[in-house]
Amino acid sequence: MNVDRMQDLNSRTQQPAVNNGRYEMRPLLATPSDPTSMQGFLDNVSQIQDMIKTINDNVQRVQTHQSAMLQTADAAELGRHRGQVEQLTDDTQQLMSRVKKQLKDIEPTSRHSDLAVRKNQFASVTKSFMDAIERHRTTALDFQRSEAKQMERQIRIANPAATEHEIEQAIAQAEEGRPAVFAQQLLQSVSQDQRRYDAQNTLDAVQERHNDIRRLAKSVQELTDLFQEMQFLLENQAKVLGEIEVNSYDVVQNLEEGEKHIGHAISSAKATRRKKWICFGIFVTIIVIVVIVVVVKFVPKNNGQ
Numbered sequence: 001m002n003v004d005r006m007q008d009l010n011s012r013t014q015q016p017a018v019n020n021g022r023y024e025m026r027p028l029l030a031t032p033s034d035p036t037s038m039q040g041f042l043d044n045v046s047q048i049q050d051m052i053k054t055i056n057d058n059v060q061r062v063q064t065h066q067s068a069m070l071q072t073a074d075a076a077e078l079g080r081h082r083g084q085v086e087q088l089t090d091d092t093q094q095l096m097s098r099v100k101k102q103l104k105d106i107e108p109t110s111r112h113s114d115l116a117v118r119k120n121q122f123a124s125v126t127k128s129f130m131d132a133i134e135r136h137r138t139t140a141l142d143f144q145r146s147e148a149k150q151m152e153r154q155i156r157i158a159n160p161a162a163t164e165h166e167i168e169q170a171i172a173q174a175e176e177g178r179p180a181v182f183a184q185q186l187l188q189s190v191s192q193d194q195r196r197y198d199a200q201n202t203l204d205a206v207q208e209r210h211n212d213i214r215r216l217a218k219s220v221q222e223l224t225d226l227f228q229e230m231q232f233l234l235e236n237q238a239k240v241l242g243e244i245e246v247n248s249y250d251v252v253q254n255l256e257e258g259e260k261h262i263g264h265a266i267s268s269a270k271a272t273r274r275k276k277w278i279c280f281g282i283f284v285t286i287i288v289i290v291v292i293v294v295v296v297k298f299v300p301k302n303n304g305q
Contacts, residue, residue, distance in 0.1 A: 038114050038117070041106055041118060041121070042121070044102055044105070044106045045106065045121050045122075045125050047102065048099055048102055048103065048106075048125050048129070049125060049128065051095050051098060051099050051102075052099065052125070052128050052129055052132050054095060055092055055095050055096065055099075055132045055136070056132050056135065058088045058091060058092045058095075059092065059132070059135055059136045059139055061084075061088055062085055062088050062089065062092075062136075062139060063139055063143075065081045065082075065084045065085045065088070066081075066085060066139075066143045066146075068081045069081045069082060069085070070146055070147075070150065078208075082208075082212070086215075089219065092136065093222075096132075096133070096136075096226060099129055100129075100226065100229070100230070103122075103125070103126060103129065103230070103233070104233070106118075106122065107122065107233070107237060108122050108237065119237075122237065123234065123237070123238070126230060126233065126234050126237075127234070129230060130227060130230050130231065130234070133223055133226055133227045133230065134227060136223055137220055137223040137224060137227065140216050140219050140220045140223065141216075141220055143216060144175075144213055144216040144217065144220065147209050147212050147213050147216065148171045148174075148175075148213060150209055151170070151171060151174070151206055151209040151210065151213065152167050152171065154205050154206045154209065155167055155170060155206060158206065170206075170210075171213065173210070174209070174210040174211075174213035174214050174217070175213055175214075175217045176217070
């Protein structure tokens with residue numbers, strides 16, 4: 001059942017946590033708090049953690065539907081599970097885009113006074129997001145391999161004479177996003193009407209597997225790109241913050257050196273002033289001695305006259 005979940009969630013104000021087996025994400029769509037304040041930063045981290053939890057829950061549910069797709073032979077049941085997988089995948093992609101944007105909004109910078117706290121929280125939640133991306137990517141890869149095996153079996157049913165190379169070519173066409181040329185050639189070796197009817201049914205199934213593999217290959221590539229983008233963001237953040245810490249250490253070292261120089265300057269100034277007073281004292285003493293000598297030498301002569 002394809003519906004616009006995001007629009008539906010935005011238009012509702014009161015919904016239970018689970019509705020007909022589907023999780024509602026309305027609480028996760030609340031307007032993020034101002035990340036410039038510490039409380040706003042922590043609120044954003046909490047919202048991101050909630051979205052990551054929902055992503056992991058969605059991936060788990062995708063695995064359940066994919067397992068059912070591999071086990072059922074009923075076309076209607078297969079279509080229902082495929083629709084659920086597509087819907088959950090779309091919801092998860094939207095959540096991942098939102099998490100990526102919100103992570104970039106709260107990325108710590110040198111202007112934050114509480115940089116150490118922000119750095120640790122940001123690194124932790126980013127790693128959790130990367131783990132969720134990798135889990136989603138691994139799930140898609142595993143199902144892609146299973147779909148390829150199913151596609152191989154269906155090809156052999158429709159065309160028992162198909163070689164390994166031809167089957168690998170058909171699967172490669174799907175993984176590369178190319179049209180199912182080989183699958184369309186399956187009917188060429190079928191002549192009888194009944195065999196043609198059976199082969200047509202199998203051809204339709206092969207075409208669906210082909211489309212599934214194409215979508216999975218596209219999803220895997222998108223998840224790989226997203227993972228690398230988050231990895232770059234984390235590494236760049238660590239590099240920038242490392243430079244800030246080095247610069248801060250250098251500033252502290254320079255301040256300590258400056259304090260030492262100031263201390264030496266003050267001591268030197270005090271010593272200089274002390275030396276000046278000593279010199280002044282010596283000068284005064286010399287003057288006094290000279291005066292005394294002069295007085296002793298000339299006063300008696302004056303008295304004698």
